[in-house]
Amino acid sequence: MRRQNLTRDMFKQYTTTIRKIARLTINSRTIWNLPHENPDGDTIGCALAIHHALKSVRRDVQTFFSEPVPRMYSFLPGADEIQVTQKLPDKLPDLIFVSDNATFERVGEPYVDELNRLGVFSVHDPRHQPGRTTLINIDHHRGNELYGDVNLIVPEAAAAGEIVFAIFRRLRLPLPSGAATCLYAAILTDTGKFSYSNTTLTTLEIAAELVRRGVVPHTVVESIYNTQTSGQLKLLGRALEALIINEDIGYYYSYVTPEMLAEFNCDLSDSEYIIDTLKTLEEPKICFLFKVVDDGLVKVSVRSRNDFDSTKVAEVFGGGGHYAASGFRFRGTLDEVIAAVEKAMQELCKDSRERKAG
Numbered sequence: 001m002r003r004q005n006l007t008r009d010m011f012k013q014y015t016t017t018i019r020k021i022a023r024l025t026i027n028s029r030t031i032w033n034l035p036h037e038n039p040d041g042d043t044i045g046c047a048l049a050i051h052h053a054l055k056s057v058r059r060d061v062q063t064f065f066s067e068p069v070p071r072m073y074s075f076l077p078g079a080d081e082i083q084v085t086q087k088l089p090d091k092l093p094d095l096i097f098v099s100d101n102a103t104f105e106r107v108g109e110p111y112v113d114e115l116n117r118l119g120v121f122s123v124h125d126p127r128h129q130p131g132r133t134t135l136i137n138i139d140h141h142r143g144n145e146l147y148g149d150v151n152l153i154v155p156e157a158a159a160a161g162e163i164v165f166a167i168f169r170r171l172r173l174p175l176p177s178g179a180a181t182c183l184y185a186a187i188l189t190d191t192g193k194f195s196y197s198n199t200t201l202t203t204l205e206i207a208a209e210l211v212r213r214g215v216v217p218h219t220v221v222e223s224i225y226n227t228q229t230s231g232q233l234k235l236l237g238r239a240l241e242a243l244i245i246n247e248d249i250g251y252y253y254s255y256v257t258p259e260m261l262a263e264f265n266c267d268l269s270d271s272e273y274i275i276d277t278l279k280t281l282e283e284p285k286i287c288f289l290f291k292v293v294d295d296g297l298v299k300v301s302v303r304s305r306n307d308f309d310s311t312k313v314a315e316v317f318g319g320g321g322h323y324a325a326s327g328f329r330f331r332g333t334l335d336e337v338i339a340a341v342e343k344a345m346q347e348l349c350k351d352s353r354e355r356k357a358g
């Protein structure tokens, strides 16, 4: 019985907001789910879990993606009900759920434009009008900008999926096994298969509860992780060959270019796993993966396995994330991002060395 209490304790200080979201959900008829751009397992798992659970209680719920569902998540129950479109309907719903999304802009350019067209803005925007719809922001990023009409930010949660689980429990919804599988995928991916330092007793308790509700852990892992194409493996090999270590400052990096993707018949989302292998080097413990989109844009993933807060460098470039895993976008070429990161890392590491010495 004590186990139950521990899980509940983490959410205790958020009870008022959880209750409020539960009440709003019960009282609404139409609901939208929007993921963040470059959707990952957490944002997709949350959106689909909300989709399932609310559909099962006869709410009119729609889930919109502005980009295709990444291949490894297409097995998730309900993925075939996602509407992949750059346009949103003209009539706003009662509620909009946005999960795992630290800033309003991160719903991606197409949906920022669409929401603005419909009169929906961040609460910090002077154009925001209360009552047009209710934007519910569920997240675990420390730097969340609290842009929603209701904001439930739980930095202690390993995944936004844990928070959605807490809301469902408050609603006492009969969690269908499809929804449970989606939440399990959310938690599994954000904890690196329960291996990152964010994995807590609560994480495992929630996972156990989801398994109790019908999730088959092996199937979820197989579908998400063990389904790479030969092109993806070869791309990984090429990226590992390209590894460069900066011994002076203490970080290393690699990159993926459009030419590499084309050679192995991959798209950018096929390069998501590379960082997981990249970050396993014993020393140094900070790494970057530069994913070149085109001549003017590089997407950057940052990972840290020591006392270096990866968000510090991501923030230099207007990005963010978590202590050990973050990212940012860089306007420029591969050479330019490599030089800019070296400069930023030099500054940041100098600062921390000075602090230690002082």
Ligand SMILES: [Mn+2]
Pocket (backbone or CB within 6 Å): 042, 043, 100, 140, 158, 159, 160, 190
């Ligand atoms: Mn997340």
